[in-house]
Amino acid sequence: EEALALGADLVLANLTLxxxxxxxxxxxxxxxxxxxxxxxxxxxxxxxxxxxxxxxTETERLHRHIKEAIRIAWELGADLIKTYxxxxxxxxxxxxxxxPVFALGGAKFKNEADAxxxxxNAFRAGAAGLVFGRNVIQARKPDRFIxxxxxxAAV
Numbered sequence: 001e002e003a004l005a006l007g008a009d010l011v012l013a014n015l016t017l018x019x020x021x022x023x024x025x026x027x028x029x030x031x032x033x034x035x036x037x038x039x040x041x042x043x044x045x046x047x048x049x050x051x052x053x054x055x056x057t058e059t060e061r062l063h064r065h066i067k068e069a070i071r072i073a074w075e076l077g078a079d080l081i082k083t084y085x086x087x088x089x090x091x092x093x094x095x096x097x098x099x100p101v102f103a104l105g106g107a108k109f110k111n112e113a114d115a116x117x118x119x120x121n122a123f124r125a126g127a128a129g130l131v132f133g134r135n136v137i138q139a140r141k142p143d144r145f146i147x148x149x150x151x152x153a154a155v
Contacts, residue, residue: 004042011039012047012082015073018065019053029076036077047102048078056106059087067093074099082131085118090125100128105135112145119152129153 003011013035016028032048039046050069054062063086070081074097085103086093094101103122109115115135122130130149139145 001038001042004044008044010045010047010080011035011042012049013078014049014051015069015076015078016051016053017069017072029072032073033076039079040077045079046077047080047082048073048076050081050083051104052084056084062086063089063093067096070101071096080128085122085125085127088121088125090122090127094126101126102129102131103127105130105132108134108138112139112148115145116148116152119149120155123153123155 013032015032017025019025019028036046048070050066050073052062052065052069054065056062062084066083066086070078070083070093073081078099080099081097081101082104083093083101084106090103103118105115105118109118112135115132119130119132130153132149136142136145136149
């Protein structure tokens with residue numbers, strides 16, 4: 001209701017699971033569910049942000065976790081998902097929910113070609129879009145980089 005009063009077009013809420021503490025996880029689910037109920041009353045879409053506490057180097061565990069966690073976020077009321085690109089099997093993540101999934105750019109890539117490769121791969125796997133921050137803002141030529149990201153969506 002506060003977001004609506006401030007003119008927001010959507011609400012974003014993080015859902016952290018497998019924190020290592022069942023009490024914390026239960027509270028995270030409770031809060032996410034409360035926000036989902038509130039967004040229904042306000043008529044705003046909810047972006048479920050799933051950013052696991054798992055090291056990015058643990059690719060199989062990360063993939064499994066994200067696949068499960070975004071399903072839970074959708075079941076609790078998310079209308080869109082924002083999460084990490086999990087690699088070649090990201091299509092399984094996208095296929096696991098009937099709502100749009102957006103891939104995060106994550107940490108700043110050493111070179112723009114790697115960020116563009118992630119974008120192309122995410123789109124090929126079915127991502128509805130990208131959420132890139134620092135990779136755009138810190139690009140040598142942000143306007144040109146945005147155009148390259150748009151082109152990546154067309155592949």
